[in-house]
Amino acid sequence: MTLDKNKIADLNQANIQAHQRRFGLLSNSIDNIEDILQKLQEFQIAIPSWALGTGGTRFGRFAGSGEPRNLEEKIEDVGLLHALNQSSGAISLHIPWDIPGNANAVKQLAEQYGLRFDAVNSNTFQDQPGQQHSYKFGSLQHVDKVVRKQAIAHNIEVIKHGIDIGSESLTVWLADGSSFPGQLNFRRAFENTLESLQEIYSALPENWKLFVEYKAFEPNFYSMSVGDWGQSLLYANKLGNKAYTLVDLGHHLPNANIEQIVSLLLMEGKLGGFHFNDSKYGDDDLTVGCINPYQLFLIFLELVDGMDAKGMKHATDLAWMIDASHNVKDPLEDLLQSVEAIMIAYAQSLIVDKGALDTARNNNDVVKAQEILQDAYRTDVRPLVAAARLRSGGALDPLAAFRSLKFHEQLVKERGSKTSATGL
Numbered sequence: 001m002t003l004d005k006n007k008i009a010d011l012n013q014a015n016i017q018a019h020q021r022r023f024g025l026l027s028n029s030i031d032n033i034e035d036i037l038q039k040l041q042e043f044q045i046a047i048p049s050w051a052l053g054t055g056g057t058r059f060g061r062f063a064g065s066g067e068p069r070n071l072e073e074k075i076e077d078v079g080l081l082h083a084l085n086q087s088s089g090a091i092s093l094h095i096p097w098d099i100p101g102n103a104n105a106v107k108q109l110a111e112q113y114g115l116r117f118d119a120v121n122s123n124t125f126q127d128q129p130g131q132q133h134s135y136k137f138g139s140l141q142h143v144d145k146v147v148r149k150q151a152i153a154h155n156i157e158v159i160k161h162g163i164d165i166g167s168e169s170l171t172v173w174l175a176d177g178s179s180f181p182g183q184l185n186f187r188r189a190f191e192n193t194l195e196s197l198q199e200i201y202s203a204l205p206e207n208w209k210l211f212v213e214y215k216a217f218e219p220n221f222y223s224m225s226v227g228d229w230g231q232s233l234l235y236a237n238k239l240g241n242k243a244y245t246l247v248d249l250g251h252h253l254p255n256a257n258i259e260q261i262v263s264l265l266l267m268e269g270k271l272g273g274f275h276f277n278d279s280k281y282g283d284d285d286l287t288v289g290c291i292n293p294y295q296l297f298l299i300f301l302e303l304v305d306g307m308d309a310k311g312m313k314h315a316t317d318l319a320w321m322i323d324a325s326h327n328v329k330d331p332l333e334d335l336l337q338s339v340e341a342i343m344i345a346y347a348q349s350l351i352v353d354k355g356a357l358d359t360a361r362n363n364n365d366v367v368k369a370q371e372i373l374q375d376a377y378r379t380d381v382r383p384l385v386a387a388a389r390l391r392s393g394g395a396l397d398p399l400a401a402f403r404s405l406k407f408h409e410q411l412v413k414e415r416g417s418k419t420s421a422t423g424l
């Protein structure tokens with residue numbers, strides 16, 4: 001599908017006056033607006049290749065229409081998102097669902113859309129056709145060394161694919177764990193997992209990072225071998241300075257204080273990656289910001305504060321990715337909503353009066369501290385986000401543009417109404 005940039009420009013022109021009125025009002029109340037606009041323009045969130053198709057639950061999957069049928073079409077879809085919002089300039093591949101056939105061609109295609117490849121993701125949570133040893137009882141933790149070796153070899157193969165497309169990090173999420181008391185020796189499971197991760201770590205190129213993603217439960221329901229940030233940090237510390245913890249918002253027990261986790265991991269220099277989604281109960285993988293946008297804002301506040309304290313670049317020193325599943329919405333519309341929610345929370349965190357907050361804290365003025373936070377949170381920063389997007393050549397309102405330019409209808413026409421993307 002070819003995207004006519006003029007059509008986006010025409011839409012923007014039709015709405016520019018209303019936008020400028022709203023932006024004018026907002027910009028009067030923000031001091032460092034140029035700095036904020038630049039940060040918003042730089043900030044990019046990777047789209048995972050598995051999020052472009054309709055997801056499902058263990059009860060079933062209701063495929064949509066016009067879904068991408070191969071990696072090239074997935075890249076095309078992320079290119080479309082990026083053209084609209086100018087904030088989705090990266091794609092994260094899952095191996096083996098999206099093995100690049102011709103790495104150079106795939107890399108070139110991505111470059112045409114202004115996309116780079118973010119972390120590559122391995123998969124030992126399911127058996128692949130023809131696979132010799134099963135991961136039914138775990139992969140990197142498995143009691144049998146031959147199974148562990150197979151899982152290690154898979155991860156090293158994923159690194160090789162990553163090198164070919166210019167990726168610089170590997171995310172390892174393990175389904176490993178146990179579903180019943182007595183099933184595993186926790187200590188031995190940890191030691192086996194660590195030993196396996198060490199072998200993978202030693203295969204990393206010099207400039208690469210390894211992200212150890214944790215999850216509290218599911219698919220195992222008694223113990224997970226990387227179950228929380230403490231365990232992930234243990235692995236990362238033992239592995240070395242190229243290993244980091246990865247926080248996925250949906251991978252905590254209910255009511256966990258994720259903002260505090262993020263703060264301490266950054267303090268330790270061990271936060272490497274971040275997966276966005278939202279949830280009400282567990283790993284619900286819902287649209288970012290649809291349930292608890294205030295928590296997202298509080299997390300961003302700690303991300304920004306922790307990165308600033310270390311002199312880190314917001315846009316590039318952490319790997320930012322959406323990790324959500326779209327069961328009832330059009331995946332592309334859902335992703336546009338998610339990116340917008342992230343940009344809004346980021347913008348809100350940037351307008352917090354950090355000096356006043358510090359003073360309030362030092363004076364134990366709890367009321368004032370809350371007022372400062374909520375003043376930023378209750379500011380409608382959407383014109384600010386839109387202004388940054390406009391400067392980068394995107395659409396003032398990406399979702400409205402997606403609908404009025406009938407992108408979904410065009411994709412269905414091209415790909416058919418019964419397509420199904422590889423993935424969840």
Ligand SMILES: [Mn+2]
Nearest residue numbers: 213248275323
């Ligand atoms: Mn994740």
